[in-house]
Amino acid sequence: MLENIVSVEWLNNHLQDKNVLVFDATISKVVGDISALSKAQIPGTQFFDIKKKFSIANAPFPNTIPSAEQFEENIQVLGVNSDSKVVIYDDNGIYSSARAWWLFKTFGFNNVAILDGGLPEWKAKDFTLEDKTTNNSRKKGNFKAIYNPDNVVFFDSLETISKDDNYKIIDARSSDRFNCIVAEPRAGLRSGTIPTSTNLPFNMVLDDNKLKQKTELQTVFKNLAKENQHLVFTCGSGITASVLALAATVAGYNNSVYDGSWTEYGTLTIA
Secondary structure (H helix, E strand, C coil), rough: CCCCCCCCCHHHHHHHCCCCEEEEEECCCCCCCCHHHCCECCCCEECCCCCCCCCCCCCCCCCCCHHHHHHHHHHHHHCCCCCCCCEECCCEEEECHHHHHHHHHHHHCCEEEEEEHHHHHHHHCCCEEEECCCCCCCEEEEEEECCCCCHEHHHHHHHHHHHHCCEEEECCCCCCHCCCCCCCCCCCCCCCCCCCCCCCCCCHHHEEEECHHHHHHHHHHHHHHCCCCCCEECCCCHHHHHHHHHHHCCCHHCEEEEHHHHHHHHHCCCC
């Protein structure tokens, strides 16, 4: 079984293994420019399309979690089998790759890891690249999705959770957004915070492009939550909340992601 995070050296050594599958889960950041992203990829990579294949495209809020049936159908197209080893990366280091990792875990596939440092770290080691237009399609896989409801929190549960000391809501947005110093990047979305939530900007669990060490992550979460609390992560639209979910999992904390995050909460509630 893979750990939740693997090094670029590990992937370089195992890239030709028959059951290793590599996915690029890059999305542009909210205010980013997709044209600025890399034109190259790790050899053998397939694109994990969060926006079009692994979210409900016509949902009222961005990145809404798909059904088990949708996830299974699209993941089989990518050639994922029950015995596959999946490694996910993105062009930004550790950003949207964590959302793909979380989706795999949520639908019952556990032999999945994030590439520590993502494409920037792979490039820094001067490992081989290929053009992104390369066709690396696979034979249809046999993976069967089993939904894990413990990984997900929805809007209807938040009021109860916010009053329950067994839970701790942690917001991955920047401190300026959390403290309403700057406007939300999505037009028309009000500023604010979920009641009783605390702030942990997602980059606080990273060292540049890489995840902090386990002991460092344990210290980060120990300063925010009690050891036995279940952590619930939120952000703008469920992407960077998944980075904190990755970090908390490595640190040994039970956790969930509020799927709608602030985009949903700020829309459905009034200040």
